[in-house]
Amino acid sequence: MPAPKQLAEREDLMSGGHRACAGCLPMTAMRQMLLTAGKDTVVGCATGCVEVVTTIYPYTAWKTPFIHNAFENSAATISGAEAAYVSLKKQGKIDKKINFVAMGGDGGTYDIGIQALSGAMERGHNMLYICYDNQAYMNTGIQRSGGTPKGTATSTTPAGKVIPGKTQFPKPLTEIMIAHDIPYVAQATPGYPKDFSDKVEKALAIDGPAFINVLTPCTRGWRYPPEQSMEYARLAVNTCFWPLFEVEYGVIKINRKPKNILPVSKWFEGQGRFRHLFKEENKGIIDEIQAEVDRKWTLLLKREEMTQA
Amino acid sequence: MARRLTLSGNDAAAEAMRQIDPDVVTCFPITPQTELMHKFAEFVADGEVKAEMVLVESEHSAMSAAVGAASAGARVMTATAANGLALMWEIVYIAASNRLPIVMPVVNRALSGPINIHCDHSDTMGCRDTGWIQLYSENAQEVYDNVLQAIRIAENPDVLLPVMVTFDGFIISHTVEVLDALEDKDARGWIGDYKSTYSLLNTDEPATFGPLDLQDYYFEHKRQQIEGMNNATAVIKSVGEAYGKLSGRAYGMTENYKTDDADYVVIALGSTCGTAKVVVDEMRAEGKRVGLLKLRSFRPFPHAEIVAGLASAKAVAVLDRSVSFGAPGGPVHKEILAALNGTGHTTSIVNYLYGLGGRDISTTHIRTVFEELETVAGKSIPADEVRFIGLRG
Amino acid sequence: MREKSWREIPIGGMIEDAGNADTYETGSWRTYRPIWDAEKCIHCLACWIACPDSAIQLKDGKMVGIDYSHCKGCGICAFECPDKIAALEMKLETEVND
Known part of the structure; x- marks a missing residue:
């Protein structure tokens, strides 16, 4: 099982010199994914922060083959590459094992790319899709996405005098992917590197489509100090806002059950995007979010018990 | 030796595709292109071709998957019409910009709206500046001939641009005509093998495809594309002449x-x-x-x-x-x-x-x-x- | 890097030199600089696995230094370094003597 010590023996396949913001946790997720997947991995990424910061011509930070096509089609693009591999393998023109990883941010996955993702998963390509979820369209300037939490202040859902940030709960993307009945679905975060790395390894070992939703805090969009990126990833897990769990052929396993579950307000504190929620008139929103987090966590525990039985 | 066949335009395109036998074919149904892909799907189902057929959930994904497959070094084809072409337009442009020699029959149909399924040229004329080569066909014979020539044109190292072979919806696509087709061995010899310069699957020499190209280099890449399109004129002519020697039917611009x-x-x-x-x-x-x-x-x-x-x-x-x-x-x-x-x-x-x-x-x-x-x-x-x-x- | 003519570059926007971003320096972005104390370091690699910029240098699985040409000074490494160890400390660039 790849813990940091084991990963350290492998080649770092993401170079320095990319232009991500200081403290960018999506880039940490990329490094961890590549350390796990290894060099024989074809990576595709939707338009977004990661794609932009890693491939400003004539520079690339990728030491694996990499393709960017457009915003909404990372899954379709990689499904095509995988089909080419299947075809060429069938013809005896290639024989080595190659991993196929498609990625997108929450905008490129929850929203504009969900059709291509759904199609690729349904078709059963042997590929892993990773959503690096930083909970808004960060690359274009922090606009709300279908993955943005309720109450979040973004550029398009500002905390105004009348409307206190985003009014909807996020789309349950991980659940939507579970409903696709694919062999492997998981939630992870680079804040728990071993867990994430284990999941990437497992997803790539499985024959067929896999999906991992990876929470990747964004210092600029979430408005917390950059050194605390890993901490905010862990807090999301320990408040049960972002449970670490995996679903293997329908069987749910929760990978981390916090002994001391923190209130969601502990995760909100210190994030500028939630500051307005601590005003007296908005406290009800935090209560509402807490109730939703509790409901989902309880349900997840029950589902785990049910499917494990 | 020619084979005299009685085929609709769609079936003529499918017959050429059978002989080409691309590594990957991506497709989404749209009238009046559907029969083309039905026919090709039969070839796949009967094991007459080795092509991997990717039956996607939209034309946008058809072209996206085609770009992915072509970037992985495969010979790739797809086909569409009208609104399907309009939906994939964004990636049509990218396929040309990335210099991927994809070949796509387009069955000409009026763009919505109001919705209409019959022929006009609003679809292909609408994307005349996407950087694709466009060959228009007069009848089923030309559909067949143009598809076979398109592969050679697209894959020419001086060109490396995708090619649309267009033909009029229903008028050609659904009309049965008599045409002469090449023998399989002649067609295979004409097409030859394809070896791409770059491949995503070459993990020993990893390359980055589709980077962010800003003020300092985008213009240079467009200039290269202009050169490829300029070179295409001579290549279309020489391929048309060579095809004439093979088939007895020479083509020009x-x-x-x-x-x-x-x-x-x-x-x-x-x-x-x-x-x-x-x-x-x-x-x-x-x-x-x-x-x-x-x-x-x-x-x-x-x-x-x-x-x-x-x-x-x-x-x-x-x-x-x-x-x-x-x-x-x-x-x-x-x-x-x-x-x-x-x-x-x-x-x-x-x-x-x-x-x-x-x-x-x-x-x-x-x-x-x-x-x-x-x-x-x-x-x-x-x-x-x-x-x-x-x-x- | 000298800007090349359209005749000198691969077509289609291909970048053939994988990982050449390594030659692009982002070290000047730093406001704070992580200072590593080799004596205190227990080589748990908590900094290395968290660094977004591949700037923690390893040799044989152990930390040997920081790549200041790429480190942007985010401070994740110092934050992740166990409190009891504290082998990394952030200092203002203006207060560091090179």
């Missing part, structure tokens, strides 16, 4: 049909050219010096052939099957004017708009056009004057 001494010339593309040839033959028999200039390649545009083909013309009718709203004339008309600009040409040029949404064009219509040309010869025609064929007043 245009087909200048009885234009050498013609006083009056109609310019058209697609199936209308077949109709026009009948009229030309009839009127020639009556002693009229008329001709047809058929545009086979619209991208790259055949400037030299047009200038030559119109050398003796006193009046010319340009038949457009799509609208360029707000522009002086249809897309073909504008480009003909541009081709003649600076050549000292004094021909009277009239633009006709016809056939939108599948409105029929008959030999009578084309005869009327020729007759009108006799009356306008020598007159100056305003560039924004458009005449309509078959439109109720």
Whole structure:
């Protein structure tokens, strides 16, 4: 099982010199994914922060083959590459094992790319899709996405005098992917590197489509100090806002059950995007979010018990 | 040895695809392209081809997966029409920009709205500036021949651009015609093997495809694309000649049909050219010096052939099957004017708009056009004057 | 890097030199600089696995230094370094003597 010590023996396949913001946790997720997947991995990424910061011509930070096509089609693009591999393998023109990883941010996955993702998963390509979820369209300037939490202040859902940030709960993307009945679905975060790395390894070992939703805090969009990126990833897990769990052929396993579950307000504190929620008139929103987090966590525990039985 | 077959245009394209046997075919159904893919799916189901068929959930993903597969070094084909082409437009542009030699039959159909399933050229004319080579076909024979030639054109190292082979929806796609096809071994020999310069699957020499290209290099990459398209003219001609030696049917950028001494010339593309040839033959028999200039390649545009083909013309009718709203004339008309600009040409040029949404064009219509040309010869025609064929007043 | 003509670069926007971003320096972005104390370091690699910029240098699985040509000074490494160890400390660039 790849813990940091084991990963350290492998080649770092993401170079320095990319232009991500200081403290960018999506880039940490990329490094961890590549350390796990290894060099024989074809990576595709939707338009977004990661794609932009890693491939400003004539520079690339990728030491694996990499393709960017457009915003909404990372899954379709990689499904095509995988089909080419299947075809060429069938013809005896290639024989080595190659991993196929498609990625997108929450905008490129929850929203504009969900059709291509759904199609690729349904078709059963042997590929892993990773959503690096930083909970808004960060690359274009922090606009709300279908993955943005309720109450979040973004550029398009500002905390105004009348409307206190985003009014909807996020789309349950991980659940939507579970409903696709694919062999492997998981939630992870680079804040728990071993867990994430284990999941990437497992997803790539499985024959067929896999999906991992990876929470990747964004210092600029979430408005917390950059050194605390890993901490905010862990807090999301320990408040049960972002449970670490995996679903293997329908069987749910929760990978981390916090002994001391923190209130969601502990995760909100210190994030500028939630500051307005601590005003007296908005406290009800935090209560509402807490109730939703509790409901989902309880349900997840029950589902785990049910499917494990 | 040719094989004489009786096929619809769609089946002719599928027959060429069977012989090409691409590594990957991506597809999403849209009328009137569907039968093309039904036929190819039968070849796949019967094990007659090795192609991996990716049956995607939209045309956008059809072109996206085609880009992914072509980037992985595969020979890739897809096919579409109308709204499907419009939906994939974003990636159509990217396929050309990434220099991927994808070949795509496009069955011409009117763009919505209102929705219509019949032929006009609004779909392919709408993406004439995407960087794809566009070959228009007159009949099922040309569909077959053009698809086979498109592979050689697209994959030529001096070109490396995707090619659309277009043919008129229903008029060609669903009409059964007799055509001559190559023997399989001749077709395979003609197509040859494909080896891409770069491949995503080459993990030992990893490359980055589709980077963020800003003010410092985007322009240079576009200049390279212009060069590829410029080179395509000579390649289309040489491939057309070589194909002629193989099949007995040579092709050029245009087909200048009885234009050498013609006083009056109609310019058209697609199936209308077949109709026009009948009229030309009839009127020639009556002693009229008329001709047809058929545009086979619209991208790259055949400037030299047009200038030559119109050398003796006193009046010319340009038949457009799509609208360029707000522009002086249809897309073909504008480009003909541009081709003649600076050549000292004094021909009277009239633009006709016809056939939108599948409105029929008959030999009578084309005869009327020729007759009108006799009356306008020598007159100056305003560039924004458009005449309509078959439109109720 | 000298800007090349359209005749000198691969077509289609291809970048053939994988990982050449390594030659692009982002070290000047730093406001704070992580200072590593080799004596205190227990080589748990908590900094290395968290660094977004591949700037923690390893040799044989152990930390040997920081790549200041790429480190942007985010401070994740110092934050992740166990409190009891504190082998990394952030200092203002203006207060560091090179």
